[in-house]
Amino acid sequence: MNHPLTREQHLELYYFMQLNRQLEERMVRLFRQNKIVGGLYSSLGQEAVSVGTCYALEKKDWIAPMIRNIGALLVKGVPPRDIFTQHMAKYTSPTQGKDGTSHFGDLKVRNIVSPISMLGDLIPVMTGVAMAGRYLGQNIVALTWIGDGGSSTGAFHEGLNLAAQQRAPFVLIVENNQWAYSTPVSRQVPVKNLADRAVAYGIRSWIVDGNDVLAVYNAAKEAVDECRAGRGPALIEVKTMRMRGHAQHDPAEYVPKQMFEYWKARDPIVLYEKYLSENKIWDSKTKSEIDARIERELDVEQKFAEESPMPPPELAEEGVYCDGCHEIEAAWQRPKAELMPPACSIEPGWQVKDYGAFAEVEAIKKQIAAPIVSSGGNGSKVAKPVVKHSGKPPQKPAVRVMEPETPEVPRVPFGRGPKDKSVREVPNPRDRHQNPRDKRGRR
């Protein structure tokens, strides 16, 4: 389903993507001038992901960005000066120099949870945000991103499983930028599509071209709407490409040249500019106006950051504990009485459907799989994620892999060499499936 945008919204998407890019380009220059204190992590080539997903949210919704989601912060209304000052460790930054990069949040106005470097941690945290929003009757959606690399963490699994068990209004964007530092996706996980994993959690998933901002927006809007309607959580895999190294120090020589060339030809901003022109949504005059506005704004913001002072040393000792510096008061949107006895009291006990009997497993599988299938519809038993595309030149189609691939290298049990007889005689795992008895015996 397409969610139509007005001309202004179309232009706003461009503005945010270009603002994201120009802001980061300026920071590269500041980095080379030694004005960035720590590392600098680029989201070049991934702007459509941050902007397109966050644009699908309402003001009251919550996000927790990752390091390459500066575009999402901009959409949420964070001024560029906050990004500059954070990277330059200035006293005027949101963390007053206590942390850098995109590591800051805003609990009061913009509803942003700060990221940390330990990947996957934000998934359970944002599940909690989603649960609390529902508890308070706020009808919010919580959204966070995780990279292809971070999808291998334990917190990813625990968080997503809890979100699914709680039916939390939570959207997870799996931002597949092909590289976890220097390791390609194919060397991290045995599945072709990271979205395949959603089936295991019994939740809906989509695969989307991450360099097509409208496709990203449409998929995110659909997922957000689903969650708001109480049918969460949802997972979207966006396929994109990290066009620089892990951080500025990393020249990314391990990336095949042709791979850069392939994705460079698919630059999300260039593609979108073409779309806007071809569909007569703008003309060259509008583009120059927006670009000039971005330059003007960034000049002011950068100047502010460069002229800001470093934090005073004694600040290092302050703020470990909240000693009454914060008033903590939940924003209730439903009557508290609903959650107080006797209204909330229940007869405790469990109902176990079908007593967990084997005979019902197939039926349950169908129940889980059914809502996920929404394109393809070829009667396949395995659920398919929806592949979103906004109608531009097709990319490599996202195809589901039905069976696990045989590992390239035979698995050798620990401590045994390949000459060990028992290892040589390990049967091909595929053979097992041909024996129906074996198949039946497997769980």
Add this chain to the structure above:
Amino acid sequence: MAPITMIEGIRQAMFEEMDRDAAVVAIGEDIGVYGGAFKATEGLIAKFGRERVIETPISETAIVGAACGMSFLGLRPVAEMQFIDFIACCFNQVTNFVAKSHYLWGAPVPMVIRGPSGGGVHGGPFHSANPEMYFMHTPGLKIIYPSTPSDAKGLLKSAIRDNNPVLFFEHKFLYRRIKEEVPEGDYLVPIGKAIVRREGADLTIISYAAMAHTSMEAADQLAKEGIDAEVIDLRTLLPLDRETILTSVKKTNKLLIVHEDTRTGGIAGEIAAIVCESAFEDLDGPIARVTALDTPVPYAPTLEERFLPNTEKVVVAARELAKY
């Protein structure tokens, strides 16, 4: 009021706080229909329902992460670790996310992580731990380890109302072994305040949790030998009540520290350093310590007995110290 056990004190604290404030929720494994592995939350779900008593999969990282996320919206979650040993599973979430949020980006995390800890019940190496010192080293957390039913109740209520993340250790050996009358009404015990359990003139014994009782028994025995020991129960480990510690040491001039945690890196070392920095000239003898062995908690009763401090070991150490 009739005397109650420590587990009952904890249960009462949960009921009273959830009754008082709709923002207080409980989250953890088996805490609802079953009432928790030690029944600390028994009856909670019947009264407060599934929205407020959230039963989770076996996912300590998700429990703590979700509780943290809930606290960002102004809720006050109380997360249960079925055994506090399992807090190791969410170490990262606690130390990197929860503990640092306020310092780094000004986000208070008003949540409590509580759970049964400690040995002496033959729980073996994975159900008997005292992991408090891993977290003592983490600025941003508060750590409470009570030894009596009224302290457990009053401190848990204070912890729930605190704007910081609080780790609340409940010594399972004490759950049902001691009974005490708890003051009526909205009874609160302040966080960060130690208590002098027994006044004495000859030496100070500092302890907490189950070892506070062991230290009291030792003091009774020492009294028969003519040694007048003062016993301090720390109750809160972080922030540590330096004032009570130093006042006592300046009075008795001798210090013995007793803890059930293992020796190396235990709290005795930190207290000894504080006393050396601030009351060195008041000391008449070396700072002594009685602790568990530097081993995992062994399972067999004979081994665990060897592992744990006991009254006898405390008496012997105190006797030696008193000679100075």
